[in-house]
Amino acid sequence: MSETTIGEAGEFGLIARITEALPRCAACLVGPGDDTxxxxxxxxxxxxTIDVLVEGIHFRRDWSSATDVGRKAAAASLADVAAMGGVATSLLVGFAAPGDLPVTWALECTAGLTAEAARVGACVVGGDVVASPVITLSVTALGDLQGRSPVLRSGARAGDVLAVAGRLGWSAAGLAVLSGGFRSPSALVEAHRIPDPPYSAGPMAADAGATAMIDVSDGLIADARHLAEASGVAVVIDTSDWVSPEPIAVAASAFGVDPREWMLTGGEDHALLATFPAGAAIPAAFRIIGSVLASQEPGVIVDGLRMEDTGGHVHFNGARRE
Amino acid sequence: MSETTIGEAGEFGLIARITEALPRCAACLVGPGDDTxxxxxxxxxxxxTIDVLVEGIHFRRDWSSATDVGRKAAAASLADVAAMGGVATSLLVGFAAPGDLPVTWALECTAGLTAEAARVGACVVGGDVVASPVITLSVTALGDLQGRSPVLRSGARAGDVLAVAGRLGWSAAGLAVLSGGFRSPSALVEAHRIPDPPYSAGPMAADAGATAMIDVSDGLIADARHLAEASGVAVVIDTSDWVSPEPIAVAASAFGVDPREWMLTGGEDHALLATFPAGAAIPAAFRIIGSVLASQEPGVIVDGLRMEDTGGHVHFNGARRE
Structure with a gap:
């Protein structure tokens, strides 16, 4: 096929190119090519769950490859499924883009979506392709609880232990590196381009009796606050014994910042924050970072200080994610 | 609350405003406010299924109210569920918009989504809100077959009867009216703003033994072609006894065009096109418009002429829907 832009390929041509490369997974009874x-x-x-990524807000094509963008878009939705204690089964992808976008970009983005979905055994089962002045990826993930009860944000109780699985601050540090015009530490840049959510830790936490769980997409403090408010408790985080991962320590030193800043407020790593009853056998993927207290005023307390703002990404009001 | 733009309200403020107004339906076990x-x-x-609507491509704010846009976006996805023989249970909505958009627009759009979903007993169960230079609505509909087998595009067989439920050409005629600077016939303008898909006809067709079905979103010829190609047959349409609905006839006369042009190529009314075995008791919502023939070369034949192009909306390559 000789079309090089999606405008030349047309809607149906592009859909044909995209779908012919899609693998099928077990949960997909009817895949692309029908009304649903x-x-x-x-x-x-x-x-x-649905998550939307917009070029210029959530990704830049000069910083991320098409495959990276696809993986990042898939990860945002797949991590939400894990945070309920479930396993993702399938993705639906709304792909909006200008007509002059190369067909290869769309195909590589789809390959990224497919590759990330394959990490949990899921596949792309449907989608929509439309014209838009701005590349916009809308990814719906469907998932299965496999008989578990969903782990909600609202179940944390006073006396619970607070624990986290996965990376904190890596994506934010990587963004700082890229924004400064640097390309290293490469582990941080890579973490910003492609998150590595601890998908399997979600169902493991549910099986271990997690009382509440949330995906850290906006930042640890911001998402801990969501959990605290939904549960009507105070979430207490103690950073006194934190050891910064080596690339974070290196970058923080170079930028002259406190590495805990990134770890407390950086989003998009899609770590899983969960609470467990005291004495529960906490899965090895989690490390304990605090506790849950009864409180008349739900919120987040870090090293004894009550946090007054979200400390995470705030959209719309001038702040851009990158 | 005093915020008038979504930028002032912020992501979480807007989500709170949107979700506090959402009704719950029976299928929703956990609604907005959690990870999924x-x-x-x-x-x-x-x-x-997922469908994406983009401002300037699929709708214009000077022609459609926020409520209209919400209803139209919901209808596109809900009709897909009907076209499989299912009943929609829920919607997930990705809402991307610039920070200077009035909060009222977002709320009225949500009210439109909710109202359209309520027509089939479904509700909005989740979503995402992000910043974007262009208003973009990504609507995922989930649905239930209620024990039926899905009616695919690929099941049409030679000898079947071809039938359609719902309007043909009304939205396209309404768009022509608006594009010409007119506001009447108002029934057409209204049909362009708010489609009226025959949702209940989908499950009825399945129960009546429909062999194939598709939602007419791109135009009768274009979608008949999809069905013909998936089934490996020729779809034959006979317009000789068609009577144009009165508003279509009036507008066609004013514009000096053949009304069948709109009825054969106009999309976005979300009629349901189905095939039934000869002799099946076809539900009253459907009218017979043709038949299915064996063919070495799958395609669409209208009044004896083989249609060589899709005759429907083609995206990307310069053509705008409005």
Missing amino acids: AVVATASGSVLA | AVVATASGSVLA
Whole structure:
């Protein structure tokens, strides 16, 4: 096929190019090519979430490859499913882009979506392709609880232990590195381009009796606050014994900042923050970082100080994610 | 609350404003406010589809109210569920918009989404709100087959009867009216702003033994071609006894065009095109418009002429929907 832009390929041509490369997974009963997908849901319910990524707000094409963007978009939704204690089964992708976008960009982005979905055994089961002045990826993930009860944000109780699985601050540090015009430490840049959510830790936490869980997409303090407010408790974080991962320590030293700043407020790593009853056998993927207290005023306390703002990404009001 | 733009309200403020007004429906086990929704799927499978609407491509704010846009966006996805023979249970909405958008626009758009979903007993169970230079609505619909087998595009067989439920050409005629600077016939303008898909006809067709079905979103010829190609047959349409609905006839006369042009190529009314075995008791919502023939070369034949192009909306390559 000789078309090089998606405008030349046209809607149906592009859909054909995209779908011919898609692998199928077990949950996909009817895949792309019909009015809807049909996805198996043996448990009698389905987890469903949507995340939208917009060029210039959530990614830049000069910093991230098409594959990176696809993986990042998929990860945002897949991590939400993990944060409920579920396993993702499938993705639906809304792909909006200008007509002069190269077909290869769309195909590589799809390959990224597919590769990230494959990490949890899921596949792309459907989508929509439309014209837009701005590249916009809308990714819906469906997931299965496999018989578990969903782990909500609202279940944390006084006396619970607070624990986190996955990286904190790596993506934010990587963004700082890129924004400063640097390309190293490469581990941070890579973490910004492609998050590495601890997907399997979600169901493990549910099985271990987690009382509440949330995906850290806006920043540890911001998402701890969501959990605290939903549960009506105070979430207490103690950073006194934190050891910064080596690339974070290196970058923080170079920028002259406190590495805990990134670790407390950086989003997009999609770590999983969970609470467990005291004495629970906490899965090895989690490390304890605090506790839950009863409180008349739900919120987040870090090293004894009550945090008054979200400390995370705030959209719309002038702040750009990158 | 005093914020008048979504930038002033902020991401979480806007989400709070949107979700506090959302009704709940039976299928929604866990609604907005957690990492994912949990939706009941008693049948062991879930229908899932996504459609994306972009300002300037799919709608214009000077022609459509926020409520209209919400209803139109919901209808596109809900009609896909009907076209599989299912009943929609829930919507997930990705809402991307510039910070200077009035909060009222977002709330009215949500009210439109909610109102359209309520027509089939569904509700909004989750979503995402992000900043974007262009208003972009990504609507995922989930649906239930209620024990039916899905009616695919690929099941049409030679000898089947071709039938359609719902309007043809009304939205396209309404767009022509608006594009010409007119506001009447108002029934057409209204049809362009708010489609009226025959949702209940989808499950009825499935129950009546429909062999194939598709939602007419791109135009009758274009979508008949999709069905013909998926089924490996020729779809034959006979317009000789068509009577144009009165508003279509009036507008066609004023514009000096053949009304069948709109009815054959106009999209976005979300009629349902289905094939039934000869002799099947076809539901009253459907009218017979043709038949299915065996063919070495799948395609669409209208009044004896083989249609060589899609005759419907083609995206990207310069053509705008409005």
